[in-house]
Amino acid sequence: MAVFTAVSLDDLTHWIEQFPLGKAIAIKGIASGIENSNFFITTERGEFVLTIFENLTFEQLPFYLQLMRHLAERGVLVPAPVANAQGELVVPLHGKPAAIVSKLDGTSQMQPQPLHCAAVGAMVAQMHLAARDFPLSQPNLRGLDWWTETTPKVLPFLSSDNAALLRAEMAFQHAFATGEAYARLARGPVHADLFRNNVMFDGDRLTGFFDFYFAGCDTWLFDLAVTVNDWCIVPETGVLDAARVRAMLDAYHAVRPFTADEAASWHAMLRAAALRFWLSRLYDFYLPREAEMLTPHDPSHFERILRERIATPAPGLFA
Numbered sequence: 001m002a003v004f005t006a007v008s009l010d011d012l013t014h015w016i017e018q019f020p021l022g023k024a025i026a027i028k029g030i031a032s033g034i035e036n037s038n039f040f041i042t043t044e045r046g047e048f049v050l051t052i053f054e055n056l057t058f059e060q061l062p063f064y065l066q067l068m069r070h071l072a073e074r075g076v077l078v079p080a081p082v083a084n085a086q087g088e089l090v091v092p093l094h095g096k097p098a099a100i101v102s103k104l105d106g107t108s109q110m111q112p113q114p115l116h117c118a119a120v121g122a123m124v125a126q127m128h129l130a131a132r133d134f135p136l137s138q139p140n141l142r143g144l145d146w147w148t149e150t151t152p153k154v155l156p157f158l159s160s161d162n163a164a165l166l167r168a169e170m171a172f173q174h175a176f177a178t179g180e181a182y183a184r185l186a187r188g189p190v191h192a193d194l195f196r197n198n199v200m201f202d203g204d205r206l207t208g209f210f211d212f213y214f215a216g217c218d219t220w221l222f223d224l225a226v227t228v229n230d231w232c233i234v235p236e237t238g239v240l241d242a243a244r245v246r247a248m249l250d251a252y253h254a255v256r257p258f259t260a261d262e263a264a265s266w267h268a269m270l271r272a273a274a275l276r277f278w279l280s281r282l283y284d285f286y287l288p289r290e291a292e293m294l295t296p297h298d299p300s301h302f303e304r305i306l307r308e309r310i311a312t313p314a315p316g317l318f319a
């Protein structure tokens, strides 16, 4: 259950007066999610999602909310934040930062077919292009610096085999990230956590990307590698499914053509994306935060994916 901060209809009734949404009619806690307290709310103007941020601060939030607004204004399917009468997107509720965004239709597609992967690939490319002129900047807070900081914290908990894998992969990724091809990769604001549970489909129609709270500036290729590593695999083994990978990459390429540097970096980037989530899952598993109320995600899933990516040549980025 992921409502860490309770909000009653009474609380909402007063608080919502500052938004142009009419009267509050209903509020319902959302059980899924691990970071924040989320609610579906119904007002005279329709249905929205209210989020109370349990870990992010008032200073950190404008990047995420402004990015969502920027993308929504450019036709990328993402929840549009609602500003209050003062034009603020983040407002305190029960002493914590809170925001209201539009509700996306549909549900997550947890058994994607190539057509779903193609829709996601095309929208990822549109999102990258639409964010090029986004004026705010924030690094990917789960990037190489965080991996470097986190590695010594989790190493004591690992088997010698896994410790060796982590050390070796960190060395490989440091070398990759300081190389010449890497420096030339296109970059900008990216979602950085575009798993199946952060995308909505209404039937086969993509209705939007959400949960932008790991977004930051990083390479576009990293964003795509994170997405492929969740959408285009055989879940039990982590092996890439050729048809889904092809569908996603070709759809992305049709909107924003890949470069030769990206093609040369693709294999290392798939490994980087696997390492990123292996590390965060190890960290959440062995060093859980106090407020954590859900069973942490299984770290061995991304250990398997990382080993598989290291062992197997990557499919070509483009023909």
Ligand SMILES: Nc1ncnc2c1ncn2[C@@H]1O[C@H](COP(=O)(O)OP(=O)(O)O)[C@@H](O)[C@H]1O
Binding pocket: 002, 030, 032, 033, 034, 035, 036, 037, 038, 049, 079, 101, 102, 103, 104, 105, 197, 210, 211, 213
């Ligand atoms: N804008 C939205 N439109 C529709 N449903 C949403 C929206 N935002 C969140 N949800 C629902 O709330 C759930 C939890 O949201 P999520 O952002 O994943 O939480 P957390 O950040 O706590 O992990 C999602 O699985 C989804 O069902």
Ligand SMILES: N[C@@H](CCOP(=O)(O)O)C(=O)O
Binding pocket: 033, 034, 035, 193, 195, 197, 198, 211, 277, 280, 281, 297
């Ligand atoms: N996608 C990450 C964890 C972040 O969870 P989310 O539900 O907020 O996307 C993982 O699978 O480790």
